[in-house]
Each structure stands twice: as C-alpha cells, then as structure tokens.
Amino acid sequence: MNNSKEVSQLDVVTVLGARPQFIKAAPVSKALAHVGLREGLLHTGQHYDEKMDAIFFRELSIPFPVENLRVGSDSHGRQTAKMLIGVEDFLRKSNPALVLVYGDTNSTLAGALAAVKLGIPVAHIEAGLRSYNIAMPEEVNRRMTDHISRLLFCPSDHAAENLRTEGIVNDVFVTGDVMLDAVNAFREAAFLRTLPEGLTRDSYYLLTIHRPSNVDDPDRLACILRMIETLDYPVLWPIHPRTLARLDVSKLPQNLIVSEPLGYLDLLNALGKSKALITDSGGMQKEAYWLQRKCITLRKETEWVETLEGGWNTLLPPGSEVEIAAILARTPDSWKPLYGNGNAATDIAANLLQFLKT
Ligand code: UD1
Numbered sequence: 001m002n003n004s005k006e007v008s009q010l011d012v013v014t015v016l017g018a019r020p021q022f023i024k025a026a027p028v029s030k031a032l033a034h035v036g037l038r039e040g041l042l043h044t045g046q047h048y049d050e051k052m053d054a055i056f057f058r059e060l061s062i063p064f065p066v067e068n069l070r071v072g073s074d075s076h077g078r079q080t081a082k083m084l085i086g087v088e089d090f091l092r093k094s095n096p097a098l099v100l101v102y103g104d105t106n107s108t109l110a111g112a113l114a115a116v117k118l119g120i121p122v123a124h125i126e127a128g129l130r131s132y133n134i135a136m137p138e139e140v141n142r143r144m145t146d147h148i149s150r151l152l153f154c155p156s157d158h159a160a161e162n163l164r165t166e167g168i169v170n171d172v173f174v175t176g177d178v179m180l181d182a183v184n185a186f187r188e189a190a191f192l193r194t195l196p197e198g199l200t201r202d203s204y205y206l207l208t209i210h211r212p213s214n215v216d217d218p219d220r221l222a223c224i225l226r227m228i229e230t231l232d233y234p235v236l237w238p239i240h241p242r243t244l245a246r247l248d249v250s251k252l253p254q255n256l257i258v259s260e261p262l263g264y265l266d267l268l269n270a271l272g273k274s275k276a277l278i279t280d281s282g283g284m285q286k287e288a289y290w291l292q293r294k295c296i297t298l299r300k301e302t303e304w305v306e307t308l309e310g311g312w313n314t315l316l317p318p319g320s321e322v323e324i325a326a327i328l329a330r331t332p333d334s335w336k337p338l339y340g341n342g343n344a345a346t347d348i349a350a351n352l353l354q355f356l357k358t
Contacts, residue, residue: 006201007066007094010040011356014100015087015111017044017071020179020283021102022056022285024125027181028100030065031349037130039063039100042090044083044107045070049241053175055263060186077135084108091118097356100124101149102126102178104142109264112145123352125178127152128159128168129282135213138282151355153348155339156306171355175342175347179283183268183290183343190268196236196259199270204233204257206274210240214280214298214318221246223318224298228278230324235278236270238262276328290311292335296327 012032016025022191025041032039043065069086071079087110091099094108099115103126112122127146131139146152146168154160155177163172195201207228215221221243228235238259241245249258254287262270271277271287279285282303288295289307291303300317307313310333316322 007040007090009038010066010094010096011037012039012098012100012352013042013091013094013096013115014039014102015044015107015115017046017069017083017101017107018103018105019047019052019056019261021105021107021121022027022053022060022062022194022195023182024102024178024285026056026060026062026179027123027158027185027345028348029059031345032352033063034346035349035353037349037353040066040096042066042087042111043068044086044110046079046083046105046107048072049261051261051263052241054095059263059265061180080106080110082107083107086116087111087114088118088300091115091120096120096124098352100125100352101145104138104145106137106141108145109141112148113146116148121150121355122148123153123355124149125153125348126155127172128154128156128161128163130162131301131303133301137212143342151351153344153351155344157159158305173347173351174340174353176342176344177286178344180290180342181345182264183287186265187268187272187291190265191272193269194266195270195273196257198257199234199236199273201273202275204274205231205235206270206277206279207235207237208240208277208279208281208284209298210242211280211299212242215240215243215246218246220308220318225253225256227318227324231255231328232325233275236274238267249262256332278324286339289313289338294328294332296324310334 045068071082100123101111115122152172154174160172160174164194234255236257238261272291277288280298285295285304295313296316312332314327
C-alpha cells in the first residue's frame, strides 16, 4: 500500500521506529487484522541498520510499513522535529480514525504529538510506566504521551495507578503486556536455534547496555566492564550501535564474547538458555522474568517494579559497592505470572474496534 488512495482507507496509523516497537507491533498488528481493522505502519526510520530494523520485520512477519520517513539518527530535538513534520504530512494525506503508538521513544512522542495537533485520537500501548527520573529521555516521552492520549493500555495495575495519581482515569485499560504475547508466540521457534559458538546452556551470562546514562560516560562504561570481568562464566554481549561507537573493542575483558545486535529469535534463545541477564534495557527485564532467568539491572530505578519482588530482578547501579557475584548467588522465590495472561493484543484490538465503532 503506497499510493494516497489506499492510504486514505486506513482506520489506524501506527507510528513506530525503534527496535522494541517492532516486537510490540508483531502481536498487535496481527490482532488488528483479525478484527478487520485496516492498519498501516508509518516507520519513522529512527532505527535503520539491518540488525536493528529489517530483521525484525522478516522474522516476526510484521506488515511492511506503508511509508518510511528515514529520519535516522540526530540530536533528540532535531530527530523528533523531523519526525513531527513527516508524521503530520502522512496523517494529512491518510486521515485515519486513530493513531497508535508504543512505549516511550522519540518516535512515540512524535507520533502522538503530530496526531493530537490534527485532532486525531491517540492510543498509547504501554501506558502508565514511570521511572520518576526526568533525566531519562524515555521518562519525558512517556509522560507527555500519556497526557495527550485518548486511550491508554497499561501492562499492569501499578501502571494504571501511576496514571490515576496524575489525574488520568478515563479510558485506561489494564490489558497485560503485548511483549508477553510476543514471547509466547516465538519462544518455541527461538529455542530450536543454536547458540553462538563456544556457548552452552546455563554456562554463560547475557549482557546488553545502551542507555545514554551508562554508555555516554566513559568512566561509567569502564566501571561496568570491570564488573563484568569478575564474572565466573563467559559473557555474551550483542553490542548496540550507540555503545559500539563509544568502545575500543581491542581492549575488552577476556571473558566477553561480542556480537552484532541479535534478531529477536536469537536473542530469546540466548536469553532463555543463559545463567542470567545483565542489562539496562526495559523490555529485557520482563523477557528474562517470563523465561525464568535472573536479571541484574544496571540502573538505580526501574519502571518494571513487579520484577523486583522475589529477587528475580535486582537493581545494581554501576559503581555500587554491592558485589555482582553475591546477587547472582541468591536463589529467587517461586515464580508467578506477571503482566497478564498473554492475550493483551487481542484485548487491545477489541477495545480499539469498540472505540472506532461508537
Ligand atoms: C532508542 C530509544 C530507547 C530504546 C532504544 C532501543 C529514544 C529516546 N530512545 O534508543 O528508549 O530503548 O531505542 O534500542 O527514543 N544507531 C545506529 N543504527 C541504528 C540506530 C541507532 O547506528 O539503526 C546509533 C546512532 O549512532 C544513534 C545511536 O545509535 O545516534 C542512538 O540511537 P537512537 O535511536 O537515538 O537511540 P537508542 O539509543 O537506540
């Protein structure tokens, strides 16, 4: 679909552009098609490398975007501004009944802001998350997006409660997390894959780091690497491009096995067979939980507070005095389901259909 006549027949335009949003779109786009809603994906181009973008569309059978704005990397203000112009132009010609956005990236904010300025209602999936750390770009994006959205889909009661304390009470739905739908849909296929050479099940850790607060400060990044060096098993590290740009890969600890960013299936496989995850990602804290792997989160706070209960996830801000080995040695409490029952996308599609019919 790429001419204006077809684009004008869309019910829903979904604005997305960064890796975690492609994963979230996989179950939701399928559920929207199932209830007969005509959805078009507008890709901002925030992520554009093969391993950060195209591989997800191929592996997860996500519908091909109707347009890609190819905004690319830039400072936050310039990147968001370019997206705003591109999204507005697209919405003017497509004039959908609703705009859908996911999560908390610059693409989320640009999609929501462009839509609301044109009077188009916005639905926000993964609404109500808070770190209460305004220095995080994501915290700004998610707060602003929640406050201009018409429909808010929350992964947990806690997220809905966060919205309530900010005065957002209408059309808030607790649906569970669409990332759980994705894990359930793809885990079986993922586990058939082989691990990178030299790694065997339960005999390595998985590491991911990309937050500006961890990688933009050379001392902090060096501090993380010194901690990794103390670990008793090899550490698989798929390196995000932002992090790679700040590293001298010839001077890394010996126990690190580095790779390019992994596609979703290889990542789920590597996570599900690891001893534990060490990360600053939001989504991966939950994926580790659902796959019953311990997680150490290299931050001082998390939006996904439920994962901290029972010791499955532990916050370890880089530079802290606590020994990583001591955390890894602890046995977590018994596991219980979190963030819904894996039917979030179906629930969201039913709610959107209901909204658009009335
Ligand atoms: C973005 C999101 C973050 C999310 C993450 C997932 C914002 C503010 N941040 O962070 O919430 O967790 O995506 O990965 O929206 N780059 C490439 N190729 C790519 C993409 C990025 O080389 O395909 C490099 C560029 O040098 C770029 C840097 O990575 O400047 C950062 O990319 P950017 O999209 O600005 O933010 P992320 O750090 O990926």
